[in-house]
Amino acid sequence: xxxxxxxxxxxxxxxxxxxxxxYAGAFLEMGVGAQALGxxxxxxxxxxxxxxxxxxxxxxxxxxxxxxxxxxSETFGSLLNHDFISYAFPYxxxxxGASLYRLGGDGVKLTKLQDPNDTLGFSxxxxxxxxxxxxxxxxxxxxARTQTAKIRWGITAKIIYRDIPDTTTSSAFGLxxxxxxxxxxxxxxxxxxxxxxxxxxxxxxNNGTKESIxxxxxxxxxxxxxxxxxxxLLAFDADxxxxxxxxxxxxxxxxxxxxxxxGWESWYKQKVAGRVGFDQxxxxxxxxxxxxxxxxxxxxxxxxxxxxxxRLSLNLKL
Numbered sequence: 001x002x003x004x005x006x007x008x009x010x011x012x013x014x015x016x017x018x019x020x021x022x023y024a025g026a027f028l029e030m031g032v033g034a035q036a037l038g039x040x041x042x043x044x045x046x047x048x049x050x051x052x053x054x055x056x057x058x059x060x061x062x063x064x065x066x067x068x069x070x071x072x073s074e075t076f077g078s079l080l081n082h083d084f085i086s087y088a089f090p091y092x093x094x095x096x097g098a099s100l101y102r103l104g105g106d107g108v109k110l111t112k113l114q115d116p117n118d119t120l121g122f123s124x125x126x127x128x129x130x131x132x133x134x135x136x137x138x139x140x141x142x143x144a145r146t147q148t149a150k151i152r153w154g155i156t157a158k159i160i161y162r163d164i165p166d167t168t169t170s171s172a173f174g175l176x177x178x179x180x181x182x183x184x185x186x187x188x189x190x191x192x193x194x195x196x197x198x199x200x201x202x203x204x205x206n207n208g209t210k211e212s213i214x215x216x217x218x219x220x221x222x223x224x225x226x227x228x229x230x231x232x233l234l235a236f237d238a239d240x241x242x243x244x245x246x247x248x249x250x251x252x253x254x255x256x257x258x259x260x261x262x263g264w265e266s267w268y269k270q271k272v273a274g275r276v277g278f279d280q281x282x283x284x285x286x287x288x289x290x291x292x293x294x295x296x297x298x299x300x301x302x303x304x305x306x307x308x309x310x311r312l313s314l315n316l317k318l
Contacts, residue, residue, distance in 0.1 A: 022243045022244060022245065023243075023245075024203060024211050024212065024213045024214075025196075025197060025201065025213035025214070027103050027136045028103075028136075028138060028196075028213075030075075030082055030103065031043075031054075031279075032051050032054045032055075032069075032071055032084040032086075032101065032313075033049075033051040033054075033055075033069065033071055033084070033297065033311075033313050034071065034286055034288075034297035034298050034299035034311045034312055035049075035051075035265075035273075035275070035288055035295075035297045035299075036051065036055060036263075037279070037284060037286065037299040037301065037311050038263075038265075038275035038276075038277065038284055038286015038287070038288075038297065038298070038300070039235060039261075039263025039264065039265055039275050039277040039284065039286065040261045040262050040263045040277025040278045040279040040284045041237065041277070041284075042220060042235035042236055042237040042261040042262055042263035042277060043055045043056075043220075043235065043237065043261075043263070044056045044180075044192040044193065044194050044218045044219065044220040044237050045182065045191055045192030045220045045221050045222040045235060045237075046059075046190075046192070046222050046233065046235050046263075046265075047059035047192075048063070049062075049063070049067060049069060049088075049315055050063070050067040050068065050069035050086040050087060050088040050097055050099075050315065051069050051084070051086055051099075052088070052142065052144070052154070052180075053086050053088070053097040053098070053099040053140045053141075053142040053156055054084070054086075054099060054101065054140065056154065056180040056181075056182065056192050056193075056194040056218070057097070057142040057143070057144050057154025057155055057156045057178060057180040057194075058144055058152040058153050058154035058180040058181050058182040058192070058194075059144070059152075059180070059182060059192075060088055060095040060096075060097050060142055060143075060144035060154055061094070061095050061145055061146045061152040061153075061154065061182075062152075063088055063089075063090060063095050064090065065089075065090065065317055065318065066088070066090075066317070066318035067087070067088050067089075067315060067316065067317050067318065068085075068087050068315070068316045068318065069084070069085070069086040069087075069088075069099075069313065069314070069315045069316075070084070070085050070313060070314045070315075071083065071084040071085075071311060071312070071313035071314075072311075072312065072313075073310065073311040073312065075307070075309045079105050080103060080104070080105050081102070081103070081104055082102070082103050082311075083100075083101075083102040083103075084099065084100070084101050084102070084313075085100050086098070086099035086100075086140075087099075088142075093145065093146075094143060094145045095143075095144045095145075096141075096142065096143055096144075097140075097141075097142040097143075097144075098139075098140065098141050098142070099139070099140040099142075100137065100138070100139055100140075101137070101138040101139075101140065102135055102136070102138075103135065103136045104134050104135025104136060104163070105134055105135075111126035111127060114126075114127055134163060134164050135162075135163050136160070136161070136162050136163075137160070137162075137163070138159070138160050138161075139158060139159045140156050140157070140158045141156065141157050141158070142154055142156040142157075143155055144180075149184075150183060150184045150185065151181070151182070151183055152181065152182040152183075153179075153180065153181045153182075154179075154180045154181075155177065155178070155179055155180070156177065156178040156179075156180070157175075158175070158176045158177070158178065158201070159173070159174070159175060160172075160174035160175070160176065160201065160203065161173055161174075162174075162203065162205075170205075170206060170207075171205065171206050172203045172204060172205040173203070173204055174201050174202055174203035174204065174213070175201065175202065176196075176197045176198075176199070176200075176201030176202075176213065177197070177198050177199055177201075178194060178195065178196045178197065178198060179194070179195045179198050180192070180193065180194040180195075181193050181194075188223060188224060189221065189222070189223060190221065190222040190224070191219075191220075191221050191222075192218075192219065192220050192221070192222070193217070193218065193219045193220075194217075194218040194219075195215060195216075195217050195218075196215065196216040196217075196218060197213045197214065197215050197216060198215055199215075200212040200213065200214055200215060201213040214241065214242055214243045215242065216239055216240065216241050217239070217240040218237060218238070218239050218240075219237070219238055219240075220235060220236050220237035220238065220261070221235070221236055222234070222235045223235075229268055229269045230266060230267065230268055231266070231267045231270070232264070232265070232266045232267075233264070233265050234263070234264055235261075235263040235264075235265075236260070236261070236262055236263075237260070237261040238258055238259070238260055238261075239258065239259045239260075239261075240256065240257070240258055241256070241257045241259075242255055242256055242257075243255065243257075244257075245257045249280075250280055250281060259280045260278075260280065260281075261277065261278070261279055261280070262277050262278045263275065263276070263277035263278075263284075264276050264277060271290050272287075272288070272289050272290075273286075273287065273288035273289070273297075274287060274288075275287070275288070275299070279301060282301060282302055282304075283301075283302040284299060284300060284301050285299070285300045286298055286299035286300065293316055293317040293318070294314065294315070294316055295314070295315040295316075296312075296313075297312070297314075297315075298310070298311070298312050299311045299313075
């Protein structure tokens with residue numbers, strides 16, 4: 001039953017988005033990187049690696065060398081493939097990053113009745129006539145700088161391509177901008193903010209239909225403390241949206257809604273990490289290990305109404 005519900009959502013929602021923009025950017029909200037997802041997605045003030053192109057471009061400014069990041073996961077009973085790859089490198093007094101985010105599925109069977117002019121029955125059953133795939137691609141190009149010892153900022157430009165076969169709106173292109181900042185007033189406290197789709201991201205479909213992804217304001221904090229061989233951090237994020245999602249979110253007032261993310265991470269000798277969190281009220285957990293230039297992360301997301309989600313990601317310092 002879960003797979004049927006998810007399949008209906010996957011196939012029908014993209015077509016309905018052409019006439020309603022409330023959830024136009026939902027495909028970009030699943031998050032990237034098992035480190036962040038193990039912490040419930042509370043990462044806007046934490047991120048300091050190549051995944052910052054997605055979470056907060058200002059976080060790229062922490063990088064002192066080249067880095068690659070990869071993630072792959074199969075969610076909702078393997079109906080959706082969720083992939084992310086990112087590369088970041090220092091350039092003069094700044095850091096540049098480029099990423100590709102993909103969410104899609106393959107092998108969706110299209111059927112029709114053996115006799116389209118007759119009614120459904122034992123002698124007129126559906127037959128498979130084709131298999132199609134669907135996918136959303138987002139290319140992100142980011143730039144970040146350290147302005148002062150306490151202030152960092154970044155910007156991300158993104159290009160979106162939606163491929164929705166066998167619908168009246170089979171493909172779309174979009175352009176958008178994210179603006180990020182990180183402020184460290186004290187050694188133990190870091191504040192972060194990311195205004196995603198700052199100017200509203202326009203999606204133009206090949207049938208002439210247009211829709212826009214409204215801005216999302218992500219803000220949060222990180223409290224961190226080291227003790228002997230251990231280091232710990234507590235993080236919190238809040239996502240503010242202004243498109244009237246109401247009961248589809250945790251909290252709302254009129255057209256303004258808010259979803260929350262909590263996360264905890266503990267490292268031992270900066271080699272092994274354990275993580276727990278809550279992503280919009282859903283429990284998350286994760287593990288991480290650093291071996292030479294590699295960091296391998298695993299995360300788990302508990303979902304009552306859908307299948308649990310597992311993610312594996314890899315970061316490589318070049």
